[in-house]
Amino acid sequence: MRTKMCEMFGIDLPIFAFSHCRDVVAAVSKAGGLGVLGCAYYTPERLREELQWIDRHVDGKPYGVDVLLPAKYEKIAKRSITAADLPPEQTDYLRAYLDAHGIPPLPPGAAEELIKDEIEKINFTREQAERLIETALEFPIKLVVNALGAPPREMVESLQARGIRVGGMVGSVEHASKHVQAGVDLIIAQGMEAGGHTGDVTSMILWPQVVDAVAPIPVLAAGGIGRGRQMAAALALGAEGIWCGSIWLGTTESDLTADMKAQLFKAKTRDAYQSFARTGKQCRILKSKLTEAWDQPDAPSTAPLPLQTAVMAESRLRIERARAVDWLTCPVGQIVGEMNESQSTRQVVYTMLDEFVDTMQRMDALMTEAD
Amino acid sequence: MRTKMCEMFGIDLPIFAFSHCRDVVAAVSKAGGLGVLGCAYYTPERLREELQWIDRHVDGKPYGVDVLLPAKYEKIAKRSITAADLPPEQTDYLRAYLDAHGIPPLPPGAAEELIKDEIEKINFTREQAERLIETALEFPIKLVVNALGAPPREMVESLQARGIRVGGMVGSVEHASKHVQAGVDLIIAQGMEAGGHTGDVTSMILWPQVVDAVAPIPVLAAGGIGRGRQMAAALALGAEGIWCGSIWLGTTESDLTADMKAQLFKAKTRDAYQSFARTGKQCRILKSKLTEAWDQPDAPSTAPLPLQTAVMAESRLRIERARAVDWLTCPVGQIVGEMNESQSTRQVVYTMLDEFVDTMQRMDALMTEAD
Incomplete structure (x- = not known):
């Protein structure tokens, strides 16, 4: 499969995995996708440990990090709480x-x-975020994603100067424009069915809107994806790849x-x-x-x-x-209803791919019969 | 195009249009889809007038009606209010x-x-619903859809005995099972991005869940569909056709x-x-x-x-x-953000089809390159 997202990162599968768990990140990158470590609640020391582990276990495949880079930190927290x-x-x-x-x-x-x-793990200040990024830069990361508003433009440019791609996560078309102005390389459009902080617009509506609004910047579809049919729907709606988070929570690798x-x-x-x-x-x-x-x-x-x-x-x-x-509670999307047993991360990826290929063949037959 | 839904009704396009406006219903049936008249707030006399008009203008193509057939009327209203x-x-x-x-x-x-x-137009009693169905039965309707819980089984069977198909609208997998038990011929799975009464599950999640739960009963996808990419996504997710309501509200035919x-x-x-x-x-x-x-x-x-x-x-x-x-307000889905100018109903159908065909070709190319 060759989508713009595969070309941008030199990966075989346009499947991006958000996880707080290093094992999941490495497993998805090794399976041909791209693992992204969510490090919002890590100290720099802990983040260094996790990235060292990933770097040793990823067989040279690309991986990334997800941090909180709000344009206006002061709106969130002036100092540590x-x-x-x-x-x-x-x-x-x-x-x-x-x-x-x-x-x-x-x-x-x-x-x-x-x-x-x-409480000390809650790091929402500019200084804390910058220290996390500096730590991540000790490693050959290929992608930095931020999920709390558009990042400062100078930070985007400094990452890009090192050959790192920057992605912005959005829940509405209005937010997408701000990320484009900040100069990001790709947009992750996340529908409200996703786990975590979400807006009010569903994936079915949001993805094509964002794809059209930010073209030619490529879009990853997020929110409600855990199986191959949803992956096919994401590509049909104009996305160049998918971004999944919840589906890895139940894997054998999940911590x-x-x-x-x-x-x-x-x-x-x-x-x-x-x-x-x-x-x-x-x-x-x-x-x-x-x-x-x-x-x-x-x-x-x-x-x-x-x-x-x-x-x-x-x-x-x-x-x-x-x-x-x-x-017990944790952030999780509506796909939780489909999560019923533990599988390896690799098995999740390949089960998804199997259904994706079946779906594409079914779609192909539909059109052939139409001729 | 040949989906199960096209075969069931002998139509060219698996596009179902819900509308309170007879002109829209006739225009969609004439364009190759199937128009369904929403008649919840009609008197029997008014419904007869509307169906007479449709029958004269539809060139022999199939059409249907959407009524309120709750399994337990008494829960809603024992008498007219x-x-x-x-x-x-x-x-x-x-x-x-x-x-x-x-x-x-x-x-x-x-x-x-x-x-x-x-206030007299508000008809929610069993007697009122039955009078509406009796009126509709004076016409060669091909489909009766209900949207307020599963219909009584004897009513489903009596309609089917006349060669009329019965569809049930659901917003969750649990509701779908009740409709299947009532013996419906098809299910309309409506995501929460739709206009009107909706649940909490989005189309991306709901459609494949319902498709799997009610198989081999075919499913129409509803909620968030107004363009060809969304139609392609619906088929990718396993639906055999689409059901749209909001997108017709802005047409030249809309009243x-x-x-x-x-x-x-x-x-x-x-x-x-x-x-x-x-x-x-x-x-x-x-x-x-x-x-x-x-x-x-x-x-x-x-x-x-x-x-x-x-x-x-x-x-x-x-x-x-x-x-x-x-x-001013009216029921409308999240697709409203894409509705910006008035077009004829026929033009809406053909614009949707154009984008659908483009999408299918783009998907096909994606797989061909994968070989």
């Missing part, structure tokens, strides 16, 4: 909610330190806990819903007893990004220690 | 809201009669007012949003000053279906008389 920033209304509400539902508190002696460690994977395999399509619970911004996540805490009539409104993430840190620790599986 | 049923909280709120925003009231002498006439069409052409994708304002049930409609009345912090919750439709009747009359164009 600490436990002192925790908004009392939301923090107290959630603590009382977990107490009332029998989730044990953290051990009194260790609680403060554990919460502090979690999610067995409990979390089991909850994903049990979930139905509509259990992946848009909520402000996780980050304070509209984000598609797995519905659980924890997210439902914020759907109660007496719940306060969620705190803004990134404070809501900090509010949620303590509850996550409590739930994991209690192994309260009904309370 | 009247002005005496209007819930005071919602009625008073909306009246005061329009007053405060300078929309003149109806003329005092005529108001009562005008409102009564509007919407020029003001309403102008508002649709101005609208962006995200102006078609899911709201309870119109019917009391989740329904994708054009955002307007009227729908925003129900988004205000001090707004009461909307009344249940069908009472909310009755609540809204008076405001619609006031807005139309005032020609307050910013207040």
Whole structure:
């Protein structure tokens, strides 16, 4: 297969994999696609470790990173946040909610330190993002993707000067134009069925709109893709490749806990819903007893990004220690309804390709009969 | 082109058009597709007139009707509703809201009669639906579609005994199974980007899920289709044809007012949003000053279906008389962002086909190069 995206990166398959897990990133690149490590919550030291591992395991195939490069950092966070920033209304509400539902508190002696460690991982300042990019530049990365607004133009140019391609993730045609002005090499158009921060426009509508709006800049289709028929639909709609995230969460390589994977395999399509619970911004996540805490009539409104993430840190620790599986949640798209068992990453790629080839043959027959 | 849906109805193009406008229905059937008249708010007398007109103008091509055949009518309405049923909280709120925003009231002498006439059009009882179907059976209809739950099995069988095919519209895989049990001939899987009453699952996810769940019963794809690339995507995802509604609203044949069409052409994708304002049930409609009345912090919750439709009747009359164009609304899908000018229905069909053929050729080339 030869799409513009295959040519741009010298890859066999126009399949891009977003994952926080190095094993998935390496496996997709080795299978002929391109793995992209999501490193928003990594320290530079941890990121270095992960990229060293990937670089050793990827057999020279290309890979990339996904960071947060907002055009205006100050809108998000002027400085790192600490436990002192925790908004009392939301923090107290959630603590009382977990107490009332029998989730044990953290051990009194260790609680403060554990919460502090979690909150320190939330890195949304310009300095933090720049340190992550500097660390990534120690490695032969081929792609940097950002997902929180258009990146600063000078940063795009400095990456491109090193031969690195820059991609911008968008959920609307209006956002796409801002990324084009910032000079990106490719656009990832993500429909609202995707996991994580999403807008309101579905993939069926968004992809062709963005393809037309940014041409000749190539577009990767994201949101709702986990099987070959959806890959074929993405190409039919004008995309030059696909970008998948959720589908790797259940793989044998995924570093999610067995409990979390089991909850994903049990979930139905509509259990992946848009909520402000996780980050304070509209984000598609797995519905659980924890997210439902914020759907109660007496719940306060969620705190803004990134404070809501900090509010949620303590509850996550409590739930994991209690192994309260009904309370587990993570970002995931509507494709979760199709995820029912663990497969290797390579098997996911090849199952997708098989259905893609079948689909293309079925389409071909449809047209041949039309002659 | 030969899909199962073309074979079932002996049509050239697997394009199904839902419209409340007889001219659109006839034009699509004549162009080689199949027009379906939405007759939920028609009296039997009016429906007879419309079908007589279609039958005279359709050159012997097949057409169908779309009615409301809920399995349990009693859940919706035991008897016809009247002005005496209007819930005071919602009625008073909306009246005061329009007053405060300078929309003149109806003329005092005529108001009562005008409102009564509007409310009488709301027909949700079993008796009303049966009278509509009996009327439709005076004509050689080929398809009856229902969109409010699975139809009673005996009604499906009695239609099939007359050689009429029955289709069921669904927004989730769970609903699809109920329709299959009721014995329908085809399923219309409608993603949440569609106009009108919709669920929460997007077309990209819903279509292949429903196709697999109801096989070998053929599926029409609905929700987000207005152009040839989307038609190709629908077939790639496993549908045997497409069902479009919104795209006809702006045609020269559409009987919407020029003001309403102008508002649709101005609208962006995200102006078609899911709201309870119109019917009391989740329904994708054009955002307007009227729908925003129900988004205000001090707004009461909307009344249940069908009472909310009755609540809204008076405001619609006031807005139309005032020609307050910013207040106009109608059900429409996210495809509204692509609707920018009036074309004939035939031209819409052929523009769609052109892009479809181009898309299929592009897909074919992609595979040929892969060899």
